[in-house]
Amino acid sequence: MTADAAIQTTREQVAALHAELVRYGLVVWTGGNISGRVPGEDLFVIKPSGVEYDELAADNMILCDLDGNVVPGTLGSERAPSSDTAAHAYVYRNMSHVGGVVHTHSDYAAAWAARGEAIPCVLTAMADEFGGEIPVGPFAIIGDDSIGRGIVETLDGHRSRAVLMQNHGVFTIGKDARDAVKAAVMTEDVARTVHFSRQLGEPIPIPQEKIDALFDRYQNVYGQKPQGAL
Numbered sequence: 001m002t003a004d005a006a007i008q009t010t011r012e013q014v015a016a017l018h019a020e021l022v023r024y025g026l027v028v029w030t031g032g033n034i035s036g037r038v039p040g041e042d043l044f045v046i047k048p049s050g051v052e053y054d055e056l057a058a059d060n061m062i063l064c065d066l067d068g069n070v071v072p073g074t075l076g077s078e079r080a081p082s083s084d085t086a087a088h089a090y091v092y093r094n095m096s097h098v099g100g101v102v103h104t105h106s107d108y109a110a111a112w113a114a115r116g117e118a119i120p121c122v123l124t125a126m127a128d129e130f131g132g133e134i135p136v137g138p139f140a141i142i143g144d145d146s147i148g149r150g151i152v153e154t155l156d157g158h159r160s161r162a163v164l165m166q167n168h169g170v171f172t173i174g175k176d177a178r179d180a181v182k183a184a185v186m187t188e189d190v191a192r193t194v195h196f197s198r199q200l201g202e203p204i205p206i207p208q209e210k211i212d213a214l215f216d217r218y219q220n221v222y223g224q225k226p227q228g229a230l
Helices: 003-023 086-094 107-115 124-131 146-155 179-198 208-220
Strands: 031-038 043-046 062-065 100-104 162-165 169-174
Touching: 003 031, 003 043, 003 179, 031 086, 043 086, 062 086, 086 100, 086 146, 100 179, 107 162, 107 169, 107 179, 124 179, 124 208, 146 162, 146 169, 162 179, 169 179, 169 208
Parallel strands: none
Antiparallel strands: 031 043, 031 100, 043 062, 100 169, 162 169
């Protein structure tokens, strides 16, 4: 695939995925954002700042380099990129395996973030998807790469693909943008369920060896085999 084709495909994917944030109730108004790394290039595509979700399209996604600079002369370059662009860029520079980043202020997960409290691994769905608790990252101000540094410091070496940035909201990472969106959806789902559980009493923790076994099964066995696999 040529660089131009890879950029266009990423634009289309990232633009379309924003509808999933609305579909699952993870955002309100113009808050939240998705970015996707352009395969084979030191570039990523991100949502423009302050644009309503109904107006998002491939040609108004913004192309940035890994320092977070808008690539001049490209589609959407006349617009300002998301206010979280520096954070996304920092993640891409420092986590080469990450192909997508998502940010939301989804209700239940953001409530945990407001408390500065990790979501404990008390559900098999959490063990499957996150391999343990969903950790809390430090308080950081929007506008520079402080949030990105907090994301990387918290998730580096951690199995979770989600972090609750204290007093802010959720950031998730994935092998691509779609994978990061899935992690955001699952973060809100378990944040809600664990909150409900705590209204009834103290949730029962899952032993670490069971978490490890569940995570391994889900990551390596669950789902359909690739076409043509034995």
